[in-house]
Amino acid sequence: MVASIGLNADDLQSIADEVARSLSYAMIEGRSAFITTAVNYPNGSSVVVRIDHDGEYFFVSDDGQANLNAELFGGLHVFARIASEVAKRFSVEYDQRSFFILQVRRNQLPAAVAIIANASSSAVDRTIQAMERLKIKASRELFVNRITEAFGDRAVFDAAVRGSSKEWEVDAAVIAANRVEAVFEFVTPAPPSIAFAHMKIGDISAMFDRPRTVIVLSDYDRTDAPMRQILSSSADSVVAAKASLEDYRKAA
Structure with missing residues (x-):
């Protein structure tokens, strides 16, 4: 039997706050805040979202991290096309380097950070998938060429076999x-x-x-x-x- 542990509302809130802090944390550098989120890129690293104060508003971006990820695995040429599509899907901006949202009010910051983090992660994930499809396409073309060259007229594609x-x-x-x-x-x-x-x-x-x-x-x-x-x-x-x-x- 598992022993029950009595927790009051204050204890549970304290535990919940502790868990939340372990999933996301912030670092201040100059007039910018960098939020390490619970959202991950496909390689397992956390998405870091940058917040810059701009008068009464805030500027929220991924600071070009998705772009950098794509460049590191050689997918920048594919990423450039996919990033624009992802920006439209998430209703954010993309300037050939960063995903961002302009003029974010203070009470909108949690949602803005979440949207940018997910857009950044999604763009990298979709780039990897697109590159994988391109590799498979090239590999299949090689397969067809090898079969044709090896067996000539005896080769039949999409054949019915019992x-x-x-x-x-x-x-x-x-x-x-x-x-x-x-x-x-x-x-x-x-x-x-x-x-x-x-x-x-x-x-x-x-x-x-x-x-x-x-x-x-x-x-x-x-x-x-x-x-x-x-x-x-x-x-x-x-x-x-x-x-x-x-x-x-x-x-x-």
């Missing part, structure tokens, strides 16, 4: 004399992509008279080793999209 329970559409197949010799499935590091490929290729591999089955990873290094092991249990070979033509041929 499994033990149903017919599946695979990303590529090597077909000669109306016989499917090998199937290739392009897989990203995303868990849903891995799970679906495992199910699909596993079902095809369960056939008695079956083709060779090959999993092609869009990003071999970023696919966790346990996930690669799971895929290996359902396919004859697991290769990287950037593998050589000879590796593709050997896998088939």
